[in-house]
Amino acid sequence: MAKKGNKTSRPREASGIRKGRFKGGMDPEFASFNASISFDKRLYKEDIQGTIAHVTMLAAQGIIDPDEGRIIQDGLTQVLGDIEKGRLEFRDDLEDIHINIEEALRAKIGDIAGKAHTARSRNDQVALDLRMYIRNQSRLIMRELMAVAEGLIAKSENSLDLIMPGYTHLQRAQPVRLSHHLMAYFQMFRRDWERFRDATVRMDEMPLGSAALAGTTFPIDRDMVAELLDFSRVTSNSMDSVADRDFAAEFLFNSCMVMMHLSRLAEELILWSSSEFGFCSLPDAFCSGSSIMPQKKNPDACELIRAKTGRVYGDLIALLTVLKALPLAYNKDLQEDKEPVFDATDTVHGSLTIMSGLIAGLEFDGDRMLNAASDPQIAATDLADRLVQEGIPFREAHARVGAMIRSQTESTKIRFGSVPSPEEMVEARRHRGGTGRAGVIGQIREAKAFLKKNAEKRTPETSHSG
Numbered sequence: 111m112a113k114k115g116n117k118t119s120r121p122r123e124a125s126g127i128r129k130g131r132f133k134g135g136m137d138p139e140f141a142s143f144n145a146s147i148s149f150d151k152r153l154y155k156e157d158i159q160g161t162i163a164h165v166t167m168l169a170a171q172g173i174i175d176p177d178e179g180r181i182i183q184d185g186l187t188q189v190l191g192d193i194e195k196g197r198l199e200f201r202d203d204l205e206d207i208h209i210n211i212e213e214a215l216r217a218k219i220g221d222i223a224g225k226a227h228t229a230r231s232r233n234d235q236v237a238l239d240l241r242m243y244i245r246n247q248s249r250l251i252m253r254e255l256m257a258v259a260e261g262l263i264a265k266s267e268n269s270l271d272l273i274m275p276g277y278t279h280l281q282r283a284q285p286v287r288l289s290h291h292l293m294a295y296f297q298m299f300r301r302d303w304e305r306f307r308d309a310t311v312r313m314d315e316m317p318l319g320s321a322a323l324a325g326t327t328f329p330i331d332r333d334m335v336a337e338l339l340d341f342s343r344v345t346s347n348s349m350d351s352v353a354d355r356d357f358a359a360e361f362l363f364n365s366c367m368v369m370m371h372l373s374r375l376a377e378e379l380i381l382w383s384s385s386e387f388g389f390c391s392l393p394d395a396f397c398s399g400s401s402i403m404p405q406k407k408n409p410d411a412c413e414l415i416r417a418k419t420g421r422v423y424g425d426l427i428a429l430l431t432v433l434k435a436l437p438l439a440y441n442k443d444l445q446e447d448k449e450p451v452f453d454a455t456d457t458v459h460g461s462l463t464i465m466s467g468l469i470a471g472l473e474f475d476g477d478r479m480l481n482a483a484s485d486p487q488i489a490a491t492d493l494a495d496r497l498v499q500e501g502i503p504f505r506e507a508h509a510r511v512g513a514m515i516r517s518q519t520e521s522t523k524i525r526f527g528s529v530p531s532p533e534e535m536v537e538a539r540r541h542r543g544g545t546g547r548a549g550v551i552g553q554i555r556e557a558k559a560f561l562k563k564n565a566e567k568r569t570p571e572t573s574h575s576g
């Protein structure tokens with residue numbers, strides 16, 4: 111392994127892909143600056159699957175000898191096994207995952223290994239690997255989104271008759287069912303799920319065959335490779351294929367939306383579990399204590415989700431900024447696409463998993479919530495609505511109730527005469543999408559139908575093991 115900062119270790123002979131064009135080895139500082147293996151080793155499985163499919167096609171097309179094709183494939187399967195057993199030591203001086211795997215293959219089968227790269231470049235290779243990686247991760251995230259959605263539905267069903275204040279401007283506004291509030295989050299995660307699904311459909315194009323940028327002189331069969339790797343179609347333009355990272359940016363944007371939704375929910379849980387609200391308690395297993403204040407049970411999980419949202423936004427901006435001034439086609443800048451994608455992937459997986467656990471362990475205090483929802487001021491809209499039923503225009507009714515509240519606020523105690531109960535108020539909103547019992551039951555029914563319909567479509571994490 112090339113040692114960082116060891117200026118004396120520059121190899122005098124050029125080797126690997128430098129053999130031929132270069133007079134000597136790389137400056138060791140530059141070698142480590144240039145290398146991506148420390149992070150792109152994550153793509154090992156996709157890289158090997160892609161190469162196996164490519165070699166299958168090369169042999170089928172008579173571009174390489176079928177026996178050599180089989181030797182390469184067996185060798186790659188062994189390399190995969192070695193990596194998975196932790197037996198392959200990745201080398202910084204071999205730059206990236208592609209060269210590391212090629213060299214590991216050469217160590218097993220000799221120079222035939224070099225034939226796998228016929229009609230291919232690392233440019234289309236890495237474009238393929240990242241697409242496959244993002245496809246797999248999107249499917250995992252979709253599953254995790256479904257788990258969060260299921261948790262929200264279960265809590266909503268169990269708390270159908272708990273009533274709480276609904277808020278605008280974080281001021282008590284109108285009473286709502288807790289289930290109605292929770293199902294609002296279901297809608298967000300449902301849209302997130304759909305967004306990932308839409309993106310995976312859009313990115314379902316196989317870029318291999320584009321080679322460096324212009325395509326290849328060999329008689330390749332791109333459709334065959336697409337089919338072997340479970341892509342629906344091949345990309346249409348070789349230059350776009352090696353330069354395009356739209357799918358990665360879209361993945362990051364979708365990740366930002368998930369994090370933003372999780373962060374809003376986390377913020378509510380922080381508020382609700384505070385002594386000021388006292389609406390719920392978070393499961394002990396997801397809280398931590400204070401080193402000095404024995405009474406503290408801190409909502410760290412929620413706070414971390416809220417904060418990590420920022421780093422995922424940063425990941426999106428980092429990639430968009432890398433892309434914004436790149437001329438066609440491949441530029442080494444594109445190597446900087448991976449760390450944001452990996453960081454966002456880890457953060458979204460972690461946050462969704464933690465949120466599932468939090469939701470499952472939430473305990474609500476129905477009395478505290480009802481008490482807060484029994485604040486007479488919260489009935490103001492309903493009182494105005496009553497006046498409207500007596501024929502008074504709404505704007506006038508609004509002013510009259512407002513004036514009554516102002517005079518009573520001045521006399522500190524609010525008395526409204528016959529104020530509707532929180533139960534009456536939520537039940538008065540019995541249309542579709544409203545907080546009435548039937549409306550919420552309808553939402554839950556639709557949500558379950560959504561889960562059922564899409565559960566069938568949940569695809570395995572990796573569609574081809576090679």
Ligand code: ARG
Binds near residue numbers: 146232442446
């Ligand atoms: N490690 C490179 C990347 O991630 C692979 C492609 C390198 N291609 C090249 N022409 N240098 O983008």
